[in-house]
Amino acid sequence: MRNAILELLRSHGADYLSGEDVSRQLAVSRTAVWKHIQALKQAGYEIESHTRLGYRLRVVPDRLCPEEIIPHFNTQWMGKRILYFNDIGSTNIEARDEAQRGAPEGTIVVSEMQNNGMGRLARGWYSPQYKGIWLSVVLRPKFRPQDAPKCSLMAAVALERAIAAQTGIHCGIKWPNDLLVGNKKLVGILTEMSANFDSINYIIIGMGINVNLLGEDIPEDLQSIATSLAIITGKTVDRKALLGKILKELEYSYEQVCREGFGKLLDEWRQKSITLGQIVDVYGLDQHFSGQAVDIDAEGALLIERPTGIERVVAGDVSIRMKTAE
Numbered sequence: 001m002r003n004a005i006l007e008l009l010r011s012h013g014a015d016y017l018s019g020e021d022v023s024r025q026l027a028v029s030r031t032a033v034w035k036h037i038q039a040l041k042q043a044g045y046e047i048e049s050h051t052r053l054g055y056r057l058r059v060v061p062d063r064l065c066p067e068e069i070i071p072h073f074n075t076q077w078m079g080k081r082i083l084y085f086n087d088i089g090s091t092n093i094e095a096r097d098e099a100q101r102g103a104p105e106g107t108i109v110v111s112e113m114q115n116n117g118m119g120r121l122a123r124g125w126y127s128p129q130y131k132g133i134w135l136s137v138v139l140r141p142k143f144r145p146q147d148a149p150k151c152s153l154m155a156a157v158a159l160e161r162a163i164a165a166q167t168g169i170h171c172g173i174k175w176p177n178d179l180l181v182g183n184k185k186l187v188g189i190l191t192e193m194s195a196n197f198d199s200i201n202y203i204i205i206g207m208g209i210n211v212n213l214l215g216e217d218i219p220e221d222l223q224s225i226a227t228s229l230a231i232i233t234g235k236t237v238d239r240k241a242l243l244g245k246i247l248k249e250l251e252y253s254y255e256q257v258c259r260e261g262f263g264k265l266l267d268e269w270r271q272k273s274i275t276l277g278q279i280v281d282v283y284g285l286d287q288h289f290s291g292q293a294v295d296i297d298a299e300g301a302l303l304i305e306r307p308t309g310i311e312r313v314v315a316g317d318v319s320i321r322m323k324t325a326e
């Protein structure tokens, strides 16, 4: 009902719409209309009320609530079920709980902020209110559990495309799945899985996109490593439109992978990679060495050339060595 009232107000633009008209068109009482208007005001919508003329929508808040994001969605099935929070510990944990309770594929969890945002390897993710897109998506693929880590690479490619389409900014992908601009991190991805020996129950792809953080929003310890779309473009970026595009690209890539396998996607990842060809320091789960990153293999593992031969890195971090002047 809230959504329907909002649609009516929107369609009237700068004109007033009487409470009686709303009540007649939506077949609800005037009191019910009034209550919904109060709820919308509380959610941040500025609605002018006039005793004779009725209601007029003045300002739409910058929120990722279903009423605001659905008009930007152009997907077949992704994002058809939305769980929206103002504040939450972690969207990945909520998505995991939902998936365990049977949430359908394509369910998304969005929060305006996270107070316990998670990075990989028990690290944290800083997620201030209204400044980013803190999003988790539930997938239930039919492919093998061994293929699941490549979903991070898939998400990185889809996010790069969506960001380029919406803002014109091309990010580089740092293995396995950071999106960087000018050596600073714009996006982090955390993929989690629940699986049996030979089948996947669900995959959660968690994505943190720094959209409208300004310099002063970034804590001291992240200043030298983090950036945002607003910092790069010098403009506020429309989070709703970007979210819509991200879901579209993710749905497209996932359907391609389910149909044809990961081949094309890994090729696109290679093209967008800033890791390949570089001398890197590798911090694996139980190893630390350096060498030249030469490729990723069909499993998405990074291949490092060393004097002793090629090393395969399945999980961990790499840091790219700065080139020194010759």
Ligand code: BT5
Residues within 6 Å of the ligand: 089, 090, 091, 092, 093, 114, 116, 117, 118, 119, 120, 121, 123, 124, 125, 126, 127, 133, 134, 135, 136, 178, 185, 186, 187, 188, 189, 190, 206, 207, 208, 209, 210, 222, 225, 226, 227
């Ligand atoms: C990641 O981990 O990059 C994965 C981040 C995933 C976040 C999303 S938000 C929605 C969903 N729900 C969650 O709870 N998580 C996912 P990692 O590669 O481990 O990077 C973490 C490191 O990045 C931290 O140790 C910081 O150094 C740095 N960092 C933290 N917050 C950042 C931010 N907002 N922007 C850039 N860097 C950040």
